[in-house]
Amino acid sequence: MLPDLHATRQRLLSGQTSAPAEIDLAIAAAQSPACAAAFVRPLFDEARAAAAQPAQAGRPLGGLSVSVKDLFDIAGQTTAAGSAVLAETPAALHDSPAVARLRAAGAALIGRTNMTEFAFSGVGVNPHHGTPANACDAAVARIPGGSSSGAAVSVATGAAFIGLGSDTGGSIRIPAALNGIVGFKNTARLVPTGGALPLSPTLDTVCAMTRSVRDAITAHELLAARTVTRSQAPLPAYRLAVARTLMLDGLEPAVARAFERTLQALRRAGARIDEIALPELAEVAGINATGGFSPPESYAWHRPLLERDAARYDPRVAARIQRGAAMAAWQYLDLVRARRDWIARMETALAGYDAVLSPTVPVVAPPIAEVAPGAARDEAFFRLNGLLLRNPSAINLLDGCALSLPCQAPGELPVGLMVWQGALRDDTVLNIALQIEQMLQKQ
Template sequence: MTPFAPLTPLATLAAQLDSGACTSRALLETCLERIDADAAAGGAAFIAVDPEGARASADAQDALRRTGVALSPLAGLPISIKDLFDIRGQVTRAGSVALADARPATQDAAAVARLRQAGAVLVGRTNMSEFAFSGLGVNPHYGTPLSPWHPDEARLAGGSSSGAGVSVARGMAAAALGTDTGGSIRIPAAFCGLTGFKPTARRVPGDGAFPLSPTLDSFGPLAPRVACCALLDALLAGAPGTADDLVPPERTAAGLRLAVLRNVVQDDLDPDVAAGFAAALTRLSAQGATLIDIDVPAFGGIATMSRFALPGIEAFAAHRHRLAGRSAVYDPRVLSRILKGESASAADYLDLLAARAALIDAARVAFAGFDAVLMPSVAVVPPRLAAVERDDAAFTRVNALVLRNPTLVNLLDGCALTIPCGGKEGETSAAPVGLGVFALANRDRHLLAMGRGIERAVRR
C-alpha cells in the first residue's frame, strides 16, 4: 500500500495514479485505516462509512485506468461527503437523530452525482452541526469533531461542515464536499488549516441536499489548495473539459487591486488572527498587490437590521411539520434557533429580503474597481470545546463571533475563498488563521484565478 500524506494536492495524487505509482484502492485503504484509527481514538469526523461500496468504486476506477481510457482528473480520488447530501441507498441524517429512521435516498444529490460521474470515490458521510445550524460544529448526537491544532486542548473544528474539515486535515479523504450558508465551509477550513471555497449560491444545484436557507445555501469544496478547490468547483458546477480547462490559470498578486475591509470584520480579532492577517497583507504588498483600506458604513447596521435572520425563517419553514412530533430529539440550541423564525410574518420576510438587496447595492458601489476584497476569514482561532459545551450564553456569544465575518459574504450574495496564512506550511504549532478573499456574485472563476496567486504570496 502507498499511503499519501494529508493535504497532498489533488493534482499530485492524480499524477501518481496516472503513472502507476499508486492505485485508487491503495489511497482508499489509507483513508479507511485513518478513519478507523480516528474513531478508535474517540474522533467523530464521520457519521457513516461504506467501506465495501467505496472499495468497489475504487477498484472500478483502477480497472478503467488500466484500459488506457481518458479519465477525469478526479477519477479514483477519495472524497468525503457532508451528511447533508443524499447518496443513493443511504440515509441522510443531516447530523440529527430526528432523521435516523428516514428511508434511504433513492438517488444521489445533484452535487454527489456530479462527483460520482467524475470518478470520485465516496469515502463516507461526515459529521456536522445538526441541520447545519451552527458555526462551531458541536454535535450532541454523534460527537464533536475537533481541530487538529493543539489536540490536547480539544478545540473545535468549526461548523457546520466540521467532519468535512477534519476528514481532509487528517488525511481521511483527499478533499471534501461541504455546504456554506453563513460560513460552514470557510469556518472549518480556517480552523483546520485548509483551503475552502464558497461559490455563488446558484452555481451548484442544491437538489438532494437538506436545506437550511435556500436563499443562502451554497455547495462547495474543502481541500488542500486553491487549485484543488477550483477543480472540484468546476466539476460540481457541471463544467466540461480537462484539468487544464477546469482550473483557471493563476493570476499573480502583482498588479491586483485589493480592498481591505476594516469596519465590523476587524473588530474583536484574536491576537493570532490579527497577526496572521497583517502578515498576509504585508506579503501581498511585497508581491506587488495594491491594498486599499475601506469602510462600508452600511455593514455597521447588519446586526440590527432585523430581529429575524433568513436562516431562521427559512429553516422553520422546512422543519415546521416535523417539529410537532420530533422536537424533543433536536439539539436544544438548534431548536431554539429554528423556532426564532416561527413568529416572522410575510412582511418581516420581505423586509429582510429588501434590506439584503440594499446591502448588495451598497457593496457594488463600495467594491467597484477592486479585483477582490480581503478580511480575516474568522475573527478567532478555534475555541475550546469546554468553553461552550455546557454554557449556553458562551455558546451563543462565540457562535455569533465565529459566524460574523463569513456570513457577510453570504448576505452579499458573494463567492469567497479562505486561504491558510497563519504560519509556515506544515507547521502544526502555529494557530490556524484564514485569509478571506471574496468577490460579488458570479465572479467565481475570476476569484479562483486570483486566489491561486494570492495563495502563492501568503503561504510560507
C-alpha cells in the same frame, strides 16, 4: 503537509501509487483517533470497490477519496443531517446532483460526515454523534467549526481529498479556517442544491473543502459543471481592498498577527492593497435584526417535525429554528427588499476592486470543553457562534463568493484568510487566491 489531489493524481498517472493503495491510506486515516466522530456512516467497502474500477479518461478524481456531508442524498441511504429525529426516515432513491457529479468524476465515497444538526451553527458541536476534534492540535480537543465539521476533519486528517459540504453563513469557510485547509464558497446559483436538506434556500450554497486552492478549483469545476477561466495576470495586476468596518473588529492577537503578516508579505510581493471603510458592512446587523433568513425559512421546513418531535432536537438548534415562528410576513418581505438594496450598494462600493481580503473568522479554535452541550455553557456557545459567523455570513448576504485559505506561520494555530467579492466573481477570486497561496508557500 498532506499531498493534495493534484499531486496524488500525478503520482497515479506516473505509476508511483494506485487508487486502491490511496483508498487504504484514506481508510486508515478515517479509522485513526484523529478522525474520531468525523463520520456518521463509513462507506469503506464501497470506496474500495470504486477505487478498484479501471482508470477512465474524463474521470479526474480517479478513484480517490471524497467525503459527503450528512446533508446530501446518496442513493440507498438515509439523509439525517446530523440529527436523531430523521435517523429512521426512508433511504434516498437517487444521488443528489452534487454527489452524482462527483461520482461521475470517479470519486470513491468514503463516508457520510458528521455535522452540526441541520447545519444550524458555526461551532460544530453535535450532541447525538459526538463532536469531532479539530485536526490542528493533538494535545487539546478544539472545536472543528461548523456546520461541515466532519467534512473539514476528513480533509485535514487525510481521510478525503474533497469534503463535500454546504455554506449558508460560513459552514464551509469556518471549519476550513479553523482546521488549516481551503474552503471555497461559490456563488450560490452555480451549483444545484437539489437533494440537500435545506437550511435557508435563499442562502444555501453547495461547495467543498480541499487541501489546496488548485484542488478547490477542480472541486468547483466538477460541482458546478463549468470550467474556471484561468488568468496569467500577476498579483500586482489586481486591485485588492481590506475592509476596516466589521471584519477587523475584536480580532484575537494570533489572528491579527497572522493577517497583518500576510498583508505585509503581499505588499512586498507587489500587491496593490487599499484600506477602505466600506461602511455598508455596519448595516448587516440591522438588516438581520429580526433574525435573518435562516430562522423563518428553516422553521417552514421543520414545523411539522418540531410539533411532534421537538424533544429529540439539539436544544440549541431547536431554539434557533423556532425563532422563525415569530417573523411576520411583512418583516420577511422587508428583509428581502433590504437585502436587495444592500447588495446593489455593496456592488457599487466594490466596483473598483477585484477582491477584498479579510480574516475568515476573528478567533482561533477554542477548546470543545468551553462550549460542550449543557445549559451552563449556552451563553459561551452562542457568543462564539456569533463571532464565527460574523465575517463569512456577510458574503452569503451579499450573494457573493469567497475562499478561505490558511495564512498562519508554522507552529501556530490555524488562521484563515478570506478572499471575497460579489456574485459571479468566482473565477477572479479563485485566481487571486491561487497566487496568494503560492506566495505564502514561498515565505
